[in-house]
Amino acid sequence: MPSFNKNIDSVGVGFASFFTAPPEDVIRFTVGQPDFSTPALIRNAAIKSLENGETFYTRQPGSESLCSAVAKYLNEEFNINAEMERILIAPGCKQTILYALMGLGNPGDEVMLLSPSWATYDAQIKLLGMNPVHVPVKRENYHPDFDKMEEAISEKTSMILINSPNNPTGAxxxxxxxxxxxxxAERNDLWILSDEIYATMTWVDWPHVSPASLPGGFERTIVIGGWSKSWAMTGWRLGFLTGPENAMKALFKCHANAATHVPTFLMPAAEVALSCKKEVAEMTDAFRERRQRIIENLKGIKGLRVPNPEGAFYVLMDITGTGMDDMTFAKRALDEARVHLIPGSLMEKGDGLVRISYATSIENIDEGCSRLKKWLNEL
Ligand SMILES: Cc1ncc(COP(=O)(O)O)c(C=O)c1O
Known part of the structure; x- marks a missing residue:
């Protein structure tokens, strides 16, 4: 019998089982995707491109025009020194992370994660024969615990993968x-992989800052982003990546051999998206309002501790005060309150936590929270 990748059994499929649609009467707080349609201008650009016959192989990292637009966007919005020649467009932010790990790491390396962290990181690291090192964030606010990071560093650590604004913590x-x-990272000579897919979604009075925009950061940071969240384009599978020239050379090779390029006719649409400021602002405002609403709704519910959700569209609740573990909580919330939630222990260091995605309507937010409140009060 031929063998398998020896790490395959230690790899899960993220939250996949929680993404199948629950019965109709259930309020779904599980899916981390905007519930808005992709803006019409973007959709129409893809249709036009298809009708123009733009269906052939093209420049592998992405069209010059799209890569220039991404470089301009990153410079203007986040002060990141990006240039057209160092931009790579890939099938989703998920795949850009894989390229960064593949192109910069070696089997046996340790990759530091500040956890709980998005489950895909752990899986990708293991699939490549590297080892994830999960350093817990501070329990009270989900921010980095620098003492714990110092304790966890080893000779084998070659990268730290950060994600701010964060899924699942909202930090x-x-x-x-x-x-x-x-x-x-400088002291320990690490690459910084910075997943900034939620960069436009911050709800606090400090800005999103990319390590690539600060002194000492540029030379060692790979900036990872994409269209899924800010432009409501999850199904389009479009992500981007930039970094210093030496790193990008390696990452271009990964992409050239894995995907060639993203669909040619999606490139003009991705470019149009970058100019859709009004549409993005409207969706961002809606998330801001929903966040406010969910904070109010969750206030004072028996047994729940809810650290301030600072960005992205997630609330990570500490449910230990209910006396249940997170798996039991999520199962009973579904069966008894008809609310669908993600249990934190699907992620390393997520025990006792439960994630809500508030990428859903105000009506659903009100109804889901009121069901949780009633259920917990009556226990
Ligand atoms: C932190 C984080 N990074 C990356 C992704 C994936 O983005 P994409 O749809 O571009 O692959 C997600 C999606 O949930 C995410 O939460």
């Missing part, structure tokens, strides 16, 4: 913390 790291992460 937005402060500019000071980002500086400290750069300092930590």
């Amino acid at each position: 937005v790291y402060t500019p000071e913390e980002i500086k400290k992460i750069i300092d930590f």
Whole structure:
């Protein structure tokens, strides 16, 4: 019998089982995707491109025009020194992370994660024969615990993968913390993989800051982003990546051999998206309002502790005060309150936590929270 990748059994499929639609009467707080349609201008650009016959192989990292637009966007919005020649467009942010790990890491390397973290990181690292090192974030606010990071570093650590604004915690790291992460990476000679897919969604009075925009950060940071969240384009599978020239050379090779390029006719649409400021602002405002609503609704519910959700569209509740473990909580919430939630222990260091995605209507937010409240009060 031919064998398998020896790490395959230690790899899960993220939250996949929680993404199948629950029965109709259930309020679904599980899916991490905007519930808005992709704006019409973007859709129409793809249709036009198809009708123009733009269906052939093209420049592998992405059209010059799209890569220039991404470089301009990153410079203007996030002060990141990006140039057309160092931009790579890939099938989803998920795949860009794989390229970064594949192109910069070696089997046996340790990759530091600040956890609980998005489950895909753990799986990708293992599939490549590397080892994830999950350093718990501070339980009270989900921000980095620098003492624990110092304790976890080893000779084998070659990268730290950060994600701010964060899924699943909702934390937005402060500019000071980002500086400290750069300092930590410099002292230990690490690459910083910075997943910034939720960069436009911050709800606090400090901005999203990319390590690539700060002194010492640029040379060692791979900036990862994509269209899924800010432009409501999850199904389009479009992500981007930039970094210093030496790293990008390696990552271009991964992409050239894995995907060639993203669909040619999606490139003009991705470019149009970058100019859709009004549409993005409208969706962002809706998320801001929903976040406010969910904070109010969850206030004072028996047994729940809800650290301030600072960014993205997630609330990570500490449910230990209910006396249940998170798996039991999620199962009973579904059976008894008809609310669908993600149990934190699907992620390392997520025990006792339960994630809500508030990428859903205000009506659903009101109804789902009121069901949770009633259920917990009556226990
Ligand atoms: C932190 C994080 N990174 C990346 C992704 C994946 O993005 P994409 O749809 O572009 O692959 C997600 C999706 O949920 C995410 O939460």
